[in-house]
Amino acid sequence: MKKASGFALFLVALSLSAQAATGPDFDRFFLPKTLRVDYFHTGTKGSEVFSLDQLVEQPVWAGSRTNLVDTLNLGKYLIKVIDLATNQLIYSRGFCSLYGEWETTDEAARGITRTFSESALIPFPKRPFQFVIAKRDAENHFRDVFSAAIVPDSLHVRRDLPHVSFAVEDVMVHGDPATKVDILILGDGYSRKDLPKFRKDVRRFVQDLFDTSPFRERKKDFNVRAVEVISAESGIDEPTKHRWRDNALGCTYNSFGTPRYVLCFDNKTLRNVAAVAPYDALILLVNSGRYGGGGIFNLYAVCYSGPETQGDSWWPDYVFVHEFGHSFAGLADEYYSSNVSYVDFYPKGVEPWEPNITALLQPGHVKWQDLVEPGTPLPTPWNKARYDSLAAVRRHLNRQDPEYKEKARALEQEMQQLLRSEPYWGKVGAFEGAGYVSTGLYRPFLDCRMFSKSLTGFCPVCAQAIEKVIDFLTK
Numbered sequence: 294m295k296k297a298s299g300f301a302l303f304l305v306a307l308s309l310s311a312q313a314a315t316g317p318d319f320d321r322f323f324l325p326k327t328l329r330v331d332y333f334h335t336g337t338k339g340s341e342v343f344s345l346d347q348l349v350e351q352p353v354w355a356g357s358r359t360n361l362v363d364t365l366n367l368g369k370y371l372i373k374v375i376d377l378a379t380n381q382l383i384y385s386r387g388f389c390s391l392y393g394e395w396e397t398t399d400e401a402a403r404g405i406t407r408t409f410s411e412s413a414l415i416p417f418p419k420r421p422f423q424f425v426i427a428k429r430d431a432e433n434h435f436r437d438v439f440s441a442a443i444v445p446d447s448l449h450v451r452r453d454l455p456h457v458s459f460a461v462e463d464v465m466v467h468g469d470p471a472t473k474v475d476i477l478i479l480g481d482g483y484s485r486k487d488l489p490k491f492r493k494d495v496r497r498f499v500q501d502l503f504d505t506s507p508f509r510e511r512k513k514d515f516n517v518r519a520v521e522v523i524s525a526e527s528g529i530d531e532p533t534k535h536r537w538r539d540n541a542l543g544c545t546y547n548s549f550g551t552p553r554y555v556l557c558f559d560n561k562t563l564r565n566v567a568a569v570a571p572y573d574a575l576i577l578l579v580n581s582g583r584y585g586g587g588g589i590f591n592l593y594a595v596c597y598s599g600p601e602t603q604g605d606s607w608w609p610d611y612v613f614v615h616e617f618g619h620s621f622a623g624l625a626d627e628y629y630s631s632n633v634s635y636v637d638f639y640p641k642g643v644e645p646w647e648p649n650i651t652a653l654l655q656p657g658h659v660k661w662q663d664l665v666e667p668g669t670p671l672p673t674p675w676n677k678a679r680y681d682s683l684a685a686v687r688r689h690l691n692r693q694d695p696e697y698k699e700k701a702r703a704l705e706q707e708m709q710q711l712l713r714s715e716p717y718w719g720k721v722g723a724f725e726g727a728g729y730v731s732t733g734l735y736r737p738f739l740d741c742r743m744f745s746k747s748l749t750g751f752c753p754v755c756a757q758a759i760e761k762v763i764d765f766l767t768k
């Protein structure tokens with residue numbers, strides 16, 4: 294009896310999967326492991342070239358076996374895998390990169406050329422394929438910018454993964470990597486004696502993430518593992534303070550000239566260490582008490598761990614989940630009053646691809662219209678002038694002032710109260726001021742984890758965008 298019902302369930306599952314399978318068939322085109330395509334991305338503002346570096350075989354494919362062609366339309370770039378025998382698109386995935394950010398900096402505008410190592414992780418193709426990189430043009434449509442034929446069973450594929458002796462801890466495992474979002478957390482700047490702190494930091498961060506909606510409700514869709522990466526020294530590089538550390542992954546403050554921006558530029562070291570476990574999303578936890586972090590879509594999120602004892606500057610909870618919003622769901626910064634090093638990050642008159650900011654090019658209609666209550670004006674009025682004047686005072690506070698923290702906190706509270714007293718507080722609309730600019734870009738909610746430095750939750754538009762990525766990776 295038991296057997297019969299099991300078989301019946303199997304038949305039902307088969308027919309359901311046959312109905313759902315509209316895209317390429319995984320087993321026809323792929324082996325259940327990963328091919329890592331490492332390449333160099335070189336250029337300056339207005340001109341870029343790609344060159345293949347190496348191909349590496351990794352043991353498990355962590356991504357979906359059903360959703361192979363990207364339907365999310367996120368990212369500045371798009372990887373495409375085209376089967377050469379049938380000319381069929383069999384895999385694609387949007388992403389952002391260090392290069393993509395760097396080309397918007399003043400350094401690139403001055404014509405300086407730089408090279409970045411990047412990796413594309415794709416399910417391991419059985420047959421020769423065309424590896425294509427597309428980039429968004431001025432109107433945000435993808436155009437091919439690089440293409441190379443790759444033979445996956447060639448002798449050029451490295452099958453000798455560099456030996457990594459770091460321990461991998463299963464923090465929370467709910468099932469098969471193919472149907473779960475696999476998060477891999479790597480520590481940087483933790484020496485051997487700091488490992489107990491790393492384990493504690495990981496637990497707290499995982500708790501923070503899954504205390505936040507919509508991750509809280511979708512916890513069972515995730516696996517979380519942590520690699521106990523051991524650095525020779527404690528801490529990470531802080532160039533403006535002339536502090537240099539021998540940290541294993543090379544994470545550094547002052548990325549692209551922004552003091553609090555922490556990124557990892559040593560892509561190959563990172564990828565070789567990360568190859569010890571399957572992953573859909575990488576989180577780099579850096580052992581530092583100084584505020585900082587960063588998040589790049591489909592690359593990684595970085596966050597500082599905070600000091601051993603939690604003091605007043607204890608903001609990692611906010612930073613971590615915010616940066617993960619960038620790296621996991623391609624969410625844009627909804628804030629606009631901080632100093633960043635980008636020049637015209639969002640070109641005028643073009644609708645950003647990010648799901649949570651808009652240029653509102655169609656009057657009275659916005660891309661998150663399904664979440665807007667009828668009768669809500671677009672753009673949606675709010676007391677921006679008053680908010681901006683408080684933000685300006687906050688920005689010009691003197692950090693050396695012994696009362697700096699109290700003054701800053703008082704201003705932030707006043708700004709929060711102002712938002713909360715607005716008539717459209719708690720409603721989805723289109724509020725001017727987003728994406729690093731005060732005018733011309735709009736955010737969907739007065740406050741959100743992507744807007745303010747507080748433990749505010751994600752707004753309904755951001756939450757919906759996160760759920761879409763979870764669905765894509767788990768079905």
Ligand SMILES: [Zn+2]
Pocket residue numbers: 627649737738741742743751752753754755756
């Ligand atoms: Zn939001």
